[in-house]
Amino acid sequence: MTVDRRTFVKGCAGVLATPYLVKNAFAEETIKVASIHDASGVLDILGKPMAAMTQMAIDEINAGGGLLGKKIELKSYDTQSNNQLYGQYATEAATRYKVAAVFGAVTSASREIVRPILRRYKTLYFYSTQYEGGVCDRNIFCLGTTPGQKTEKIIPYAMNKFGKRVYTVAADYNFGHIVSKWHEKVVTENGGTFEGVEFFPLEQTDFGPTLKKIQSIQPDFVMADLVGSNHIGFFRQWVSSGMADRIGLASTIFGTGNEQLFTNPREHNGILTSACYFPEIDTPENKDFIARAAKATGSDRSPINELPAMSYYAPQLWAEAVRSAGSFDRDAVTKALEGNLTYKGPGGPITVDAESHHVTHDIYIAEAWDHGFKILERYENLPPSDTAAVCDLAANPSDTKQYVLGN
Amino acid sequence: MDYICILIIQVISSIAMLVLLAIGLAIMFGMMKVINFAHGEFIMVGAYTSVMSVNAGLNFWLATFVVAPLAVAFVGFIVERVIIRHLYGRIIETMLATWGLSLFMIGTVTIVFGNTVTGISAPLGSISIGRFSNSTYDLVLIVMAAALLVACALFLRRTNLGLIARAAMQNADITAVLGHEPKKIYCATFVVGAAISGLSGALIAPLTGVSPGMGLAFVAKAFITVICAGPAVIFGTGLVAAVFGTVNTAVTFVATPVFGEVALLLSAIILLRVMPKGLTARIMRKAL
Structure with missing residues (x-):
């Protein structure tokens, strides 16, 4: 077969146009x-x-x-x-x-x-x-x-379990500030006392002074809405200073950053948390x-x-x-x-x-346990x-x- | 009474923390004028080495006191041979090179271990003081920080090698004339500084989240401490850590952690304004 210039040009045009034709058809x-x-x-x-x-x-x-x-x-x-x-x-x-x-x-x-x-x-x-x-x-x-859905159920649940005096530690940016206001609101609405709040910059690594402060206030439990890798230290230092047996720990976001994988069972077992989904839902x-x-x-x-x-x-x-x-x-x-x-x-x-x-x-309350969660309660259709x-x-x-x- | 007791322990442990963060850098920057922006990553590598060794089944103390310093000393040796030795006396270039090194180390660790947080629990449990309880491991940190300061001071003042090291820092040419090779001395000093940073990282690991970027949270404080310390690097680091640790903890107790940090930085600014060459340029000039 011989290819003259004209057919060659035509053929090339056809080949070049193919992707466009296919794309349009697609x-x-x-x-x-x-x-x-x-x-x-x-x-x-x-x-x-x-x-x-x-x-x-x-x-x-x-x-x-x-x-x-x-x-x-x-x-x-x-x-x-x-x-x-x-x-x-x-x-x-x-x-x-x-x-x-x-x-x-x-x-x-x-x-x-x-x-x-x-x-x-x-x-x-x-x-x-x-x-x-x-x-x-x-x-x-x-x-x-949102904070309302997150706090509405877990705080009364934790107050029932640990007691009515609540202290909050939270990450120092708008999420932490807004959510801690909800802590205060829900705690007071449920007849508890809000003992105070402390905010940590995301770079904070030494939680010693705050742990001592919390010990002197002696709340029944602490709401810990901490964010990021540096704040993992809070849970480590909490356990190593022997507070895990004395004061309860709850959070509305523990687990969202897979904190249960990055801490040891000794550090996270028993922390209450709430979310609209857990992989453990049975x-x-x-x-x-x-x-x-x-x-x-x-x-x-x-x-x-x-x-x-x-x-x-x-x-x-x-x-x-x-x-x-x-x-x-x-x-x-x-x-x-x-x-x-x-x-x-x-x-x-x-x-x-x-x-x-x-x-x-649907909001679930769960307890961190051995790198996973144990689901304790389910509340349906929270607006x-x-x-x-x-x-x-x-x-x-x-x-x-x-x-x-x-x- | 128990409250005052726990307060004092907290102040001392904050001081110890600053000493641990700064002492490796104090040796590199204070003695050799090498601005090591990768100091935080040396700490990070020390922490990772300790965590990985413990996870592999090694004894915690062995991992902390032997494996981590050795590993980071090795890293320090490579870094000195490949990068730092070409840049002695060129401060700006050293800054750039070590900054690049810092990014490189963060990147490498991220690729190897992933951008996740690991860590180990602190050993030893807690002790009760009245109504309060305190981590026993905090006391280990306090003892270690004090031991490191004393060991460095004794080494520099009482040993022959320490004398040679000090001489090389003061006047490299004369030291060379006397038959010692300054290059070897610099290299050894850098490696020792790196080893101590590694030890610090391993000691800090059980208190915090160990992640590729963890060094960034420490490096600023380490630099502030060392720069404010002035010419007497070892003694100055201890003294400045004592001032900053006390200010930080006291303000954190009275106000919040944010104000604690602000107070620390504010006192550093005031200190450098009044004494631009550092604390020990004015007082205790005979110290090390």
């Missing part, structure tokens, strides 16, 4: 969504399992036949624990790929970068981290637990979920705590809404979600609260009452504020 079949998490860098311990569970949810939706006859294509971004990348990736996802929804952001700081960008580009946004609460914006749905659905999650996370066997679990719930909740709306359109999906939509997850159902765009949670008290998007749909809770 684009009609798929709907894009984006996942933006810190899967590397200092926050990878939180971000990696969150990203993996978002991926698993999308894979399962596709394995179940996709949504409205279309496959979902996930664009995964790794922000490398660098907040500057959040703005860049959120913009790219919204403008270049025109994604139907964005799942992600690990810290509150990164969420506050992504939130206005996605609102401007009219792209629906789901945030799955437990946080200080108060975000009021019709374009975002927050699946994480139901067939959850055992199946854990087995699938183990496959999805592969060699990285960090336990699935509340954050990755909610990262799995978020795409599933969005899928429920798409099915119910019969459309991928942002406004239609938002309306469907606002119809008090429920998704039944392996840890229990979550239901969207239309006014605040937060969700109700996000803290944020709902300040945020009414039905009456005020153009609100974009984050309210400071607990004042």
Whole structure:
């Protein structure tokens, strides 16, 4: 066969055009969504399992036949624990790929970068981290637990177990300050005495003076809402100074950073904590979920705590809404979600609260034990009452504020 | 009474903590004028060595007093041969090089052990003092800090090697004329400083979370202590640690840990304003 110049040019044009033709043909079949998490860098311990569970949810939706006859294509971004990348990736996802929804952001700081960008580009946004609460914006749905849900049950439970005099130690940034106000509020509402609070900068490593101070106050138990690797020292020094047998210890976030793995049983056994999900939940659905999650996370066997679990719930909740709306359109999906939509997850159902765009949670009280948790109690359908008290998007749909809770 | 007793123990243990953090750096910076920004990572490697050895089944005390100092001494030896020896007397370049080294060490440890927290529990349990209880391990730290200070001072003052080391720091050329090789002395001093940093890291490990970035929480305090100490490195470090430890603990008791830190930094600023060359440039000039 001879190839003349003309056929050669034609052939080349055909070959070069193929990817575009395929891409266009493909684009009609798929709907894009984006996942933006810190899967590397200092926050990878939180971000990696969150990203993996978002991926698993999308894979399962596709394995179940996709949504409205279309496959979902996930664009995964790794922000490398660098907040500057959040703005860049959120913009790219919204403008270049025109994604139907964005799942992600690990810290509150990164969420506050992504939130206005996605609102401007009219792209629906789901945030799955437990946080200080108060975000009021019709374009975002927050699946994480908020201080009200976290403190409402565990503090009375701990007061019942240990006694009514409570002292708080917390991390020195807005989360710690807001949550400690909730401690005080719930303690006084339940007839206890709030003996005081001490905040530690995230760099704090020596807790000696505070431990002595606590011994002189002699509370019945201490609420320890500490964050990060340096604060692990608190639990070590607590035990080595012989306080574990004298004063109880409870927390609303112990376990969120997998603290039960990084401390020894002697240091964490008996610490009370509360969350909307524990891998130890003893139901067939959850055992199946854990087995699938183990496959999805592969060699990285960090336990699935509340954050990755909610990262799995978020795409599933969005899928429920798409099915119910019969459309991928942002406004239609938002309306469907606002119809008090429920998704039944392996840890229990979550239901969207239309006014605040937060969700109700089943809250579990558990006790840290031998690098895991023993579940002691379950409270069903706790509404996000803290944020709902300040945020009414039905009456005020153009609100974009984050309210400071607990004042 | 028991409250006062526990307060005094707390003050002394804060001082001991500062001494442990600073003494390795005091030897490197104070004696050789090498600004080692990777000091925190030397501590971190010491802590990791101790944790890994204990997890591998080694005795805690053996891991702390033998394995960790040896491991970090080895790291120090490599670092001195590869980087530091080319940069003696060039302060800015040393700063840059050791800063890079610090990032490199954090990165390497992160790749090997992952960006997670490990650690071991403190041995020995606790002792009761009246209504209060205190960690027995705190007392070990106090004894070790005192022992390290005394050992360094005795070594420099009473031994022949100590005399040669001091001579090399004061005037390397004359020491060379007298038949001693300054390069070897520098190398040995750096390695000893690294070994002591490793020991400090291993001693601190049971009190804190051991993670690749842990050194960052310590390095600033170590530098502040050593710079405020002035020319008499060993004695000055002890003295400055005593001042800062007392201020920090007292303010933390009265107010909060945040104000405790602020008070520590404030007293460092005042001290350097009044005595720009450090505490021992004014007082106790004959000390070591």
